[in-house]
Amino acid sequence: MKKLQRIFIYTFLSLAAIVSIFPFLWMLVSITNKSVDVTQGRLLPGTHLIENMKTLFATVDIVPALINSAIIAIITTILTLLLASLAGYGFEIHRSRGKDIVFTILLLSMMIPFAAIMVPLYRMFGSISDTAPFIGIDSLGAVILPTATTAFFIFFFRQNTKMFPKDLVEAGRIDGLSEIGVFFRIYMPTMKTTYAAAAIISFMNSWNNYLWPLVILQSPEKRTIPLLISNLGSSYSPDYGVIMSAIVIATLPTALVFFLMQKHFVAGMMGSVKG
Amino acid sequence: MREQSTKKGELDLPVSLRYKETKRQKTGVFFRRKVGWLFVIISIIAISIFNFYPMVQAFLLSFQSGMGANLEYVGFDNWQRLFGDPTFIAALTNTSIYLLIQVPLMIVLALFFSVLLNDPKLKFKGFFRIAIFLPCVTSLVAYSVVFKYLFGIDGIINQFLLNFGFISQTINFLADPFWAKVVIILAITWRWTGYNMIFYLAALQNVDKSIYEAARIDGANSIQQFFQITVPMLKPIILFTSITSTIGTLQIFDEIVNITNGGPGNATISISQYIYNLSFEYTPDFGYASTVSYVIVILVVILSIIQFRVAGEKK
Structure with a gap:
């Protein structure tokens, strides 16, 4: 009975692991094969990798999309960290x-579905397009602004600040630091791991964001990576090897972040619930 | 006696000095409070502009109608239109189906995985954990496109099922109203189960092992232990994950657009996709789109309250 249970557990977990990993393996195999081989269900690595990459960079504007996504993700992350940690x-x-009441009200904004505010936001950015084109429709600025302050990250920083030793604040004041000085000179260096965790989550959110850029960006040269992949995915005669190459390249940054900083990654997820 | 003497000592101070001291202290505290507001003010303004103000705008828009920028108030017309709009009813039905099947399925699976992985005697624990969590590193758009190809008519899933004799001819998953929904549910479950599992695993580590020990001595089997100890202990985190999953699934957009684009017909369209289509794909009707979007808002609020109530009652 015990042995049967063991066998069942290992079979079940192995099955779950295979299902979880299979799409990744298939992606990695597909980028080394010709489109025809992919459709014929070939599951062995081929020799078409370099060819696929060449075609990708020659026919698809993936480099500008990568640059756009990187600019947006980096600026959003910096703004998010700064504003959310100040507030937290x-x-x-x-x-x-008074602040506790305001904090509770801000938390309510986490329940607002994005689809509900996307039309008013679109109209809002549309109305300033003429006076301030750098934050108007079809600008990277407009992608960044609404996503750079979210109540989630304020909540995240506040939760983590509960563990920050308050004596340090007092010590800083006695040493003659201003209130802002205490924040920049003492709080920021002490809370490095919290910043790292928040940075990972913020970067990934921004890098993968789809709906808002889809709404606000219009010209092809402003496209971000998710928009580009969505576009490739809906083409009528897809070149699977090439599309999979684009998907692998787009997934690499987040996969890398995950493998290099697993601890911070999980800490970032947990930070939102503990305390 | 002693108290009196200290009081007396205080009183001995010259009045002017005492006054100065308290005044300085007061301005210090007062100043500190003001500075406190400086830390939070930018975020308050930003969230007001980019979240609360649009919410109010959307509410006002939901009573207006017209094409593009030419909007005028039409009272409750939009709200009445909802009930007779087959696309809206399809979107609402589909979203409810995703919610009712996918969220419980995923939470049960995640709980199950976390309990299995929490067994100290289990081998290859690290591998299983990373493998099941791995889908979380993919972007929603990227994995959606991959799933679309996996379940395509000449996709690898069809070939697998054919080769092993599960089916006699290929199934056009994405062109079939039933199978298309199944694919969407499978896809979301694939992407998010590991994410929720991590929360449960972390919570399980805080559960005192001796409770299980005591239960075992009392003769409780593993299934009883699961329902009598694990589930009640994890209740707060189960509540948290079911609320976030519910809010997420209610807003589902990326997967639908990139796997089926709402089709076949409107068999898989979600509320968010319908709002997007009303605003940016069809002739823009921002007023009606806002009305539809408020349905999501109302659902989020109602479902969150219900979940809190249910979790509170069982205490």
Whole structure:
């Protein structure tokens, strides 16, 4: 009975692992094969990798899309970290009844479905397009702004600030640092791991964001990676080897971040619930 | 006596000095409070502009109608239109199906995996954990396109099923109203089960092992242990993950657009996709789109309250 249970557990977990990994293996095999071989279900590595990459870079504007996505993700992440940590610190260290109420109200914004505000946001950015084109429709600025401050990250920083030793704040004040000085000189260096975890989550969210860029970006040269892949995926005569190459390249940054910083990654996820 | 003397000591101070001292302290605290607001003010303004203000705008828009920028108030017309709109009803039905099947399926699977992986005697634990979590590194668009090809008519799933004799002829999964929904549900489950599992695994580590020990001595089998100990212990985190999953699934967009694009017909269209189509694909009707979007808002609020109630009652 015990042995049967063991066998069942290992079979079940192995099956789950195979199902989870198979699409990745298939992606990696597909980028080395010709499109025809992919459709014929070939599951062995081929020799077409370089050819696929050449075709990809020659026929698809993947480099500009990568650059756009990188610019958006990096600026969004920096803004998010700065604003959210300032706010999280303020709400926790400079606690007051008024701020607690405001904090609760801000948390409610986490329940707002994006689809519900996308039309008003689109109209809002449309109305400033003429006066400030760098944050108007079809600008990278407009992609960044609404995503750079979210209540989630404020909540995340506040939760983590609960573990920040308050004596350090007092010590900084006694040493003659201003309130802002305490934040930049003491809080920021102490909370490195929290920043790392938040940076990972923010970068991935931004890198993978689809709906808002789809709404606000129009010209092909402004396209981000998810928009490009979506476009490739809906073509009528797809070149599977090439499309899979694009998908692999797009997934590499986030996969790399995951494997290099697994601990921070999980810490980032957990930070939202603990405390 | 002692108290009196200290009081007396205080009183001995010259009035002017005492006054100065308290005033300085007061301005210090007052100043610190003001500075506190400086830390949070940018975020408050930004969230107000990019979240709350659009919410109000969408509410006002839901009572307006017209093409593009020419909007005028039409009262409750949009809200009445909802009930007679077959596409909206299809979108609402589909989204409900995704929600009712996918979220419980995923949460049960994730719980199951986490309990199995929490067994200290299990071998290859690290491998299983990473393997099941791996789908989370993919972007929603990228994995959707991969799933679309996997389940295509000449896709690898069809070939596998044919070769092993499960089916006698290929199934056009994505062109069949039933199978297309199944593919969507499978895809979302593939992507998010490992994500939820990580939360449960972390929570399980905080559960005192001696509780299980005691249960075993009392003769509880593993299934009883699961329902009597694990589930009640993990209740807060189960609540958290079911609320986030519910909010996520209610808004589902990326997968639908990139796997089936809502088809065949409107068999897989979701509410978010319908809002997008109303605003940017068809002749734009921002007013009606906002009305549809408020349905999601109402659903999110109602479902969150229900989930909190259910979790609270069982206490």
